[in-house]
Amino acid sequence: MTTMRVVKDLMLGLGARGGTLVVKNGHVIDPASAVDAAHDVLIVDGVVRDIGPRLAAPEQATVVDATGKIVCPGFIDIHVHLREPGFEYKETIATGTRAAAAGGFTAVCCMANTHPVNDNRSITDYILARAKTEGVVRVYPIGAVTRNLKGEELSELAELAEAGCVGYSDDGKPVMNAGLYRRAMEYTLPFGAPIISHAEDAHLSTGGAMNEGVVSTELGIAGAPAAAEDIMVARDIVLAELTGAHVHLAHLSTAGSVRLVRDAKARGLRVTAEAAPHHLLLTEDAVRTWDPNAKMNPPLRTKRDTEALLEGLADGTIDCVATDHAPHALSEKEGEFDRAAFGIVGLETAVAVLLDRLVRPGRLPLKTLVARLTADPARLLNLPLGSLVPGRPGDVTILDLHRELTIDPARFHSRSRNTPFGGWTVTGGPWMTIVNGHVISSEGGFAPLRTKGATPPSELPRPNLPPGQGSAGKAGARTESM
Amino acid sequence: MAWTRKDLLAMRDLEPGEILTLVDTAASLEEIASRDIKKVPALRGKTIVNLFYEPSTRTRTSFEIAGKWLSADVINFTASASSTTKGETFVDTAKNIEAMSPDVVVVRHSASGAAELLARELDCSIVNAGDGAHEHPTQALLDLLTIREKKRHFEGLQVAIVGDITHSRVARSNIHAMRKLGVTVTVAGPPTLIPPFIGELGVKVAYRLEEAIRDVDVIMMLRLQHERMAAGLIPSVREYSRYWGLSLDKLQKHARPDVLIMHPGPVNRGVELSPEVADSHYSVILDQVSKGVAVRMAVLFLLAGSRSSEGQVRA
Numbered sequence: 001m002t003t004m005r006v007v008k009d010l011m012l013g014l015g016a017r018g019g020t021l022v023v024k025n026g027h028v029i030d031p032a033s034a035v036d037a038a039h040d041v042l043i044v045d046g047v048v049r050d051i052g053p054r055l056a057a058p059e060q061a062t063v064v065d066a067t068g069k070i071v072c073p074g075f076i077d078i079h080v081h082l083r084e085p086g087f088e089y090k091e092t093i094a095t096g097t098r099a100a101a102a103g104g105f106t107a108v109c110c111m112a113n114t115h116p117v118n119d120n121r122s123i124t125d126y127i128l129a130r131a132k133t134e135g136v137v138r139v140y141p142i143g144a145v146t147r148n149l150k151g152e153e154l155s156e157l158a159e160l161a162e163a164g165c166v167g168y169s170d171d172g173k174p175v176m177n178a179g180l181y182r183r184a185m186e187y188t189l190p191f192g193a194p195i196i197s198h199a200e201d202a203h204l205s206t207g208g209a210m211n212e213g214v215v216s217t218e219l220g221i222a223g224a225p226a227a228a229e230d231i232m233v234a235r236d237i238v239l240a241e242l243t244g245a246h247v248h249l250a251h252l253s254t255a256g257s258v259r260l261v262r263d264a265k266a267r268g269l270r271v272t273a274e275a276a277p278h279h280l281l282l283t284e285d286a287v288r289t290w291d292p293n294a295k296m297n298p299p300l301r302t303k304r305d306t307e308a309l310l311e312g313l314a315d316g317t318i319d320c321v322a323t324d325h326a327p328h329a330l331s332e333k334e335g336e337f338d339r340a341a342f343g344i345v346g347l348e349t350a351v352a353v354l355l356d357r358l359v360r361p362g363r364l365p366l367k368t369l370v371a372r373l374t375a376d377p378a379r380l381l382n383l384p385l386g387s388l389v390p391g392r393p394g395d396v397t398i399l400d401l402h403r404e405l406t407i408d409p410a411r412f413h414s415r416s417r418n419t420p421f422g423g424w425t426v427t428g429g430p431w432m433t434i435v436n437g438h439v440i441s442s443e444g445g446f447a448p449l450r451t452k453g454a455t456p457p458s459e460l461p462r463p464n465l466p467p468g469q470g471s472a473g474k475a476g477a478r479t480e481s482m
Numbered sequence: 483m484a485w486t487r488k489d490l491l492a493m494r495d496l497e498p499g500e501i502l503t504l505v506d507t508a509a510s511l512e513e514i515a516s517r518d519i520k521k522v523p524a525l526r527g528k529t530i531v532n533l534f535y536e537p538s539t540r541t542r543t544s545f546e547i548a549g550k551w552l553s554a555d556v557i558n559f560t561a562s563a564s565s566t567t568k569g570e571t572f573v574d575t576a577k578n579i580e581a582m583s584p585d586v587v588v589v590r591h592s593a594s595g596a597a598e599l600l601a602r603e604l605d606c607s608i609v610n611a612g613d614g615a616h617e618h619p620t621q622a623l624l625d626l627l628t629i630r631e632k633k634r635h636f637e638g639l640q641v642a643i644v645g646d647i648t649h650s651r652v653a654r655s656n657i658h659a660m661r662k663l664g665v666t667v668t669v670a671g672p673p674t675l676i677p678p679f680i681g682e683l684g685v686k687v688a689y690r691l692e693e694a695i696r697d698v699d700v701i702m703m704l705r706l707q708h709e710r711m712a713a714g715l716i717p718s719v720r721e722y723s724r725y726w727g728l729s730l731d732k733l734q735k736h737a738r739p740d741v742l743i744m745h746p747g748p749v750n751r752g753v754e755l756s757p758e759v760a761d762s763h764y765s766v767i768l769d770q771v772s773k774g775v776a777v778r779m780a781v782l783f784l785l786a787g788s789r790s791s792e793g794q795v796r797a
Contacts, residue, residue, distance in 0.1 A: 217677040218494070220594040220615030220654055290595035335573050336593035338614065 019045040021437045022057040023396060026066030030073055031371035032378075032387035041071060043394030046436035051388050064439065066398050069431055072370045073388050074106025074137075074395025076377040079171070079196075079250055079274060079322035080347065082108070082139070085126060086115025091327035091415045093127070094134040096347070099325070099414035101441040103348040104430025106395035107138035107385055108325075111171045112149070119144035119155035124163040136440050137433075138395070140166045140383065142196060145184045151175045154184055161191040166381045169196035171250055172297075174232055176202055178239065185245035192382050194246040194272070199232035199257070200224075200298065209338040211284045211299040219287065221338055226305070229298055230256035237264040237271055246270040248380055251324050253279045253298035255308035262317040272380050274322040275309045277350045278420065281357050282306075286420055292333045292340030293420040296326070313372060314364055320377040321369070323350045327416030345414050349407055349421045355399065355428035366401075373397075393436060400431035403443075485784040489601045489608040492617040493658040501626070501659055507780035508627050508773070514551055515775060525554035528585040528786045533576065534611070535561040535591040540747055540771060541611050541620075545588050548778035554786070557584075572596065573603050580604045585786045589613070594651075607785040615649045621746050622655035624777040626663070628770050629700055632742055637664035642694045645704030645726065645754055646675040648715075652746045653704060657683050670694030671704075671726060674715040691726055695737045702744045703728055703754045723753050730758040742766050 021043045028039040028051065040055040041048065057063050077100065083091035091099075093110075100108050110127065112118035118127060124141050131139035143160030145168045147153045157168060168188060174197070175181045185195050208224025210216050216223030233249055237260055240247040252258060252273050264271040278296065283303050286294035294300060312318040326343025333340050351373075358364040378386030385393060406425045409417040433441040483499030493501070514520055530549040534542050542558065549556035559579065570578075572591065579587060586607045589597050594614030601608040612618040626636070633639060641660055647653045647669045660667050661684045669680055670688040681687060688694035695701050706722055716722045728743070743755070743764040751757045760767065 212678065214679045214682045217679040218654070218683065220613075220617070220649075220651060222615075290598050331571065335571055336591070336599065337595045338593050 019437065020058050020061040021064065021394070021434065021439075022055060022061050023064045023066050023071055023398065023434070024055075024057065026069045026071035026398060028071045028388065029367055029370045030374075030388045031367060032073065032375035033389045035388070036367060039071070041388055041396060043396075043434070043437040046394050048388050048390050048392050048394050050390055062439075064398070064432065064434075066432075068400075068402070070366070070399040070401060072397045072399065073374040073386050073392075074433070074435065075104050075351065075373040075397045076107045076383065076385055077105045077323050077325065077347065077350070078109040078167075078320065078377045078381055079276075080108045080110055080325040081113065081327065081343070082110040082127075083327060084114065084130060085123070089329055089415070092134070093130045093139065095413060095415040096325070096327070097131070097135040097137045097139060098441075099345070099347040099412060100137045101433045101435070102413045102430070104351040104397045104399070104433055105137060105347060106397060106433060106435045106440075107140065107383065108347070109140045109142050109166060109381060111142050111169060112144035113172045117144050117148050118142070118165070119147050119149070119160075121156065121159045121163040124160060124165055128164055137435050138385070140164070140381065142167045142169050142171070144168070145170045145175055145195060146180065149173050151177055151180065154180070154187065157184065157188050158191065161188070161193050165193060166383065167193045167196045167248065169198065169250065171196060171198045174198050174200045174202055178235060181236075182239050182243060185239055185243040185247065189243070189245055194248040194380065196248045196250050197232065197236045198250055199229050199236060201228045201231045204228035204231065208299070209295060210287050211301045213284055213302060215284045215287055221287070224299055226254040226256055226301060229254050230260065233257040233260045237261070237269060240264070240269050240271050244270065246272070249273040251276050251279065251298055251322070252309060252312070252318060253301050253305060255305045258308045258312040258317055262312065265317060272319045273312070273317065274320045275313055275318045276322060276324045277346060277353055278344060280306055280309050280313065281353060282420060287337070290337050291420065292335070292337055293344055293418050293422075295337060295340050295342055296324070296344055297342040310358065310363060314368060318372075319380055320372045321350065321354065322377070323347055325414075326418075327414055328418050329416060330418075333418040344418050344420060345412065345416050346419075348412050348414060349419055351399070352405070352407065352426045352429035353421055353424065355401065356426035360401075360427060394434065395436065396432075396434040397430060398432040398434070399428065401428040403427070403429055403431065405429060488785070489597075490619055490781050490785065491597045491601055491608065491610045493619045493622050493655045493662075494617070496659075496662070498662045501623070501662060504623050504777070504780055504784065505627050505630060507784060508623065508776040511779045511783070512773065512776040514779070515772060520551050521553055522551065523553045524783055524787050525549065525552040528554040529583065530554045530556045530586045530588065530782060530786070531579055531584040532556065532558045532611075533561070533579060533587050533589045534559065535572070535589075535596070536612070538590055538612070540774070541590065544771070544774040545609075545611065545778050545782075548775050549782055551775070552779055552782060554585075554782065573599065576600050576604055580606055586782060609781055609785065612651055615651050615654070617655045617658075618651040619655050620774070620777050620781060621652050622659040623781070624770055624774040625656055625702070625744060625746075626659060627773045627777055628744065628766050629742065631769070631773075632766065633699060636660070638666075639700065640666045640668070640698040641700040641702060642668045642670055642688070642698045643702045643704065644670045644691065644694060644728070646706055646710060647671055647680060647704070648675050648677045649707065649710070650704050656702065657685055661685075668694050668698065672716060672722070675710065691728070691732065692736045695728075695733070695741070697738060698741060699738070700742045700744060701728065701737065702746075705746065705748065705750055706753050719753060727752070727754055727756060728759050729756040730762065733759055733764065744770060747771070
C-alpha cells in the first residue's frame with residue numbers, strides 16, 4: 001500500500017529529488033550476468049548499486065514492491081522511427097519515448113529518415129537536445145549512410161559518430177549501389193557503429209505492397225517476393241566478408257534470410273540480425289481483411305517464414321527483437337491498401353504480444369526473450385546498457401506475467417494508432433518501467449508530458465566506443481565478439 | 483436461392499447457388515432489351531451512383547442503361563473531373579456521396595480492395611465494377627450468362643483464359659466463378675504475365691497457346707495493356723502478338739469447331755485477336771456486351787429492389 005502511494009508520488013514528479021530506489025521481492029532475470037533468482041535491486045543516483053537477496057532498503061529509499069513480478073534490465077529497442085524532426089504529426093520524441101516507456105522500453109534507437117534526414121551533425125544534435133528536454137527514455141540516434149537517403153554520396157559518417165550516432169542506416173530504403181555500400185562499411189570500420197541494412201532489392205520488389213504469394217495472387221495486389229530480401233541479405237553478407245565490417249540486418253522477414261545469416265555466423269562473419277514482433281506472429285493472411293495495418297515493409301510473409309524466424313530467435317541466429325515502430329497518421333493508414341503507407345507502431349504492443357504468443361505457450365523461453373531485449377541489443381550497438389550488474393545505469397523493466405489486458409489503440413501514448421494488434425487480448429505485459437532510477441511508467445499509466453520528475457537526467461551514458469581509430473582493422477575485426 | 487447480400491463485391495465470396503440466382507435473374511430480364519418501351523418500374527424512386535475512378539465506357543454505360551431500364555435515377559460521378567483533383571480522399575468522397583442517400587453505389591477503382599473498403603465504410607449497397615487486379619464480378623456473370631446460352635450448362639466445360647492473367651480482375655472473377663460451377667479452367671500466357679501462385683486457385687497453367695486452346699469449349703482472350711512492355715514483362719507487342727495472338731489459322735488448326743471466342747473488351751485488334759477472329763462466327767463478343775446490361779439489371783434489382791416487389795420486374 002505504501003509502495004503504491006510512493007509510486008504515484010513519483011509519477012507526479014515529487015520523488016525525483018530522492019536518489020535511491022529499491023525494487024524488492026521480485027524475480028530478477030539478467031541474462032548478461034546469468035542471474036535468474038529472487039533478488040532485490042538497489043539503485044542509487046541512477047546507477048545500480050547492489051543486487052542480491054533481501055537487500056536492506058536505505059532510509060528515504062523509494063521502495064517498489066515487485067512481489068510476483070519479473071525484474072529485468074531495461075528493454076532496448078534498436079529500431080524505431082520517432083519522426084522528429086519533420087513528421088511531428090505522426091510522432092514526436094515526447095510521445096514516442098512515452099510510448100516506449102509504457103511498453104517497457106527504457107532505451108530506443110531512432111532511424112534517420114526524418115525531415116530533414118539525420119545525415120549530418122546538426123540533426124543529431126537536435127534529436128539529442130529534444131530527447132534531453134522532452135524524452136522520458138534514453139534516445140540513441142542512427143545516422144544516415146548516404147546524404148538524404150539517396151544512395152548516392154556518403155553522409156559525414158565520422159562526425160555523425162562523434163555527435164552520438166550509434167549506427168548507420170538508410171532504413172526504409174536499401175542502398176542499391178553495392179560499391180558505395182562497400183565504401184560506407186570500410187569508412188566506418190574505426191567507429192564501432194555498425195551499418196544497419198534495410199535488405200531489399202528495389203528492382204525485385206518494385207510496386208509490391210505485400211508478400212508475393214497465394215494471397216497476393218488472389219487479392220490482385222502486387223507482391224514483393226521473399227527473394228527481394230534474400231538477395232540483399234546475401235549481398236550484404238558478402239560485403240561484410242569483403243570489408244570486415246559489422247553489418248546488422250534489420251527486420252528479417254524470410255526463412256531464406258535466416259538461413260543466410262545462420263550460415264554467415266557459422267563462418268565467423270560480423271553479421272547480426274533482428275526480427276520484429278509482427279514478422280514473428282503474423283502472416284500474409286492478415287492482408288485478406290484489406291486492413292492497411294497489415295501493410296509494412298518488409299511485408300508479412302508465410303507461416304514457414306514465421307517459424308524460421310522464431311527458430312532463429314531461439315538459437316541466436318537472430319540477435320534481438322526490434323519493433324520497427326513506424327507511426328503514421330490515420331489518413332495515411334486508412335483507405336486503399338496499395339496506397340496506404342508502409343509500417344505499424346510497435347512500442348506499446350511488442351512485449352505484451354511476445355509474452356502472450358511466444359513465451360506463455362512455451363514456444364520461446366522467457367530468459368531468451370529477455371536476453372533478446374536487453375544484453376543482445378546492447379552488445380550489437382555497444383550501448384552500456386542491458387544488465388543489472390552494479391555500476392550499470394539504473395534502467396529496469398518489470399513484467400507482470402499474469403496481467404490480462406485487451407490492446408486498445410485509443411489508449412496508446414504514441415501519437416499514432418496504426419497497429420494490427422488492436423483488440424487482441426493478451427496475458428502478460430510490462431508492469432513498470434524505471435529509467436535512471438526513476439519510475440517512468442507504471443501499469444501503462446504515465447507521468448504527464450513535461451513533468452520534470454519524469455525526465456531522466458540530462459547526462460545520458462555514452463556508448464562504449466572501442467579505443468581509437470585503427471584498432472578495428474579488417475584483419476582483427478572478424479575475431480571481435482559482437 | 484434467395485439473395486440476401488447487401489453488396490456484390492467478389493465472386494470468391496459467393497455460393498454456387500447465389501451465382502446461379504444472379505445468372506437466372508439476368509436471363510429473365512434479357513427480353514426487356516427487345517421491348518418497344520424498355521422500362522419496368524422495379525427500381526422507381528431508387529438512386530444509383532456510378533462512382534468511377536478509372537476511365538470506362540462500356541461498363542459505366544452498361545450500368546447506366548441497366549439502372550434506367552429499371553426506372554432508377556442514375557447519376558454518373560467521374561472522379562477525375564471532380565473532387566479527387568482537389569485532394570479529397572476516396573473514402574471521404576464516397577461518404578459525401580452517401581450523405582445524399584443513394585441506394586446503390588457502383589464503384590470502379592484502380593486499387594484492389596476498393597469495393598470492400600466502401601462496403602465497410604458505407605451503409606448503402608455497393609457493387610464492384612472492377613477493383614484493381616482483384617475482381618470484376620459483373621463481367622464474370624455476363625460471361626457465364628453468355629456461355630450458358632450457347633453451351634446450355636456449366637458442369638464439365640473447359641475454358642482457357644489467355645493473356646495477362648497477373649493484372650486481370652476479369653480472370654480472377656471468372657476463375658472463382660467457374661471453379662464453383664464445375665468448369666475446368668486453364669490459364670495461359672507468357673510466364674511473366676502468369677502469377678506464380680495461380681495454381682493454388684485451382685486452375686491449370688499452359689505456356690503455349692496451341693496447347694491451351696486444344697479441346698476447350700471457350701477461349702477467353704484478355705486485353706494486353708501496352709504498359710506491360712515498358713515494365714519489362716514482354717519484349718515487344720509484336721512478339722506477344724506472334725506467339726499469343728489468336729489468328730483464324732491457329733484457331734482452326736488447334737481448337738474445336740464449336741469453340742466460343744470471348745473477350746471482355748475493348749479489343750486490341752491485331753494484338754490478342756486478329757480482326758478475322760473478332761468478327762468470325764466463333765466470336766460472341768457482342769453477345770457479352772448485350773448480356774452485360776441484363777446482368778447489371780439483375781444485380782441492381784437483387785440489391786435494391788424491395789423484397790416484396792420481386793414479381794414486379796416481369797410486369
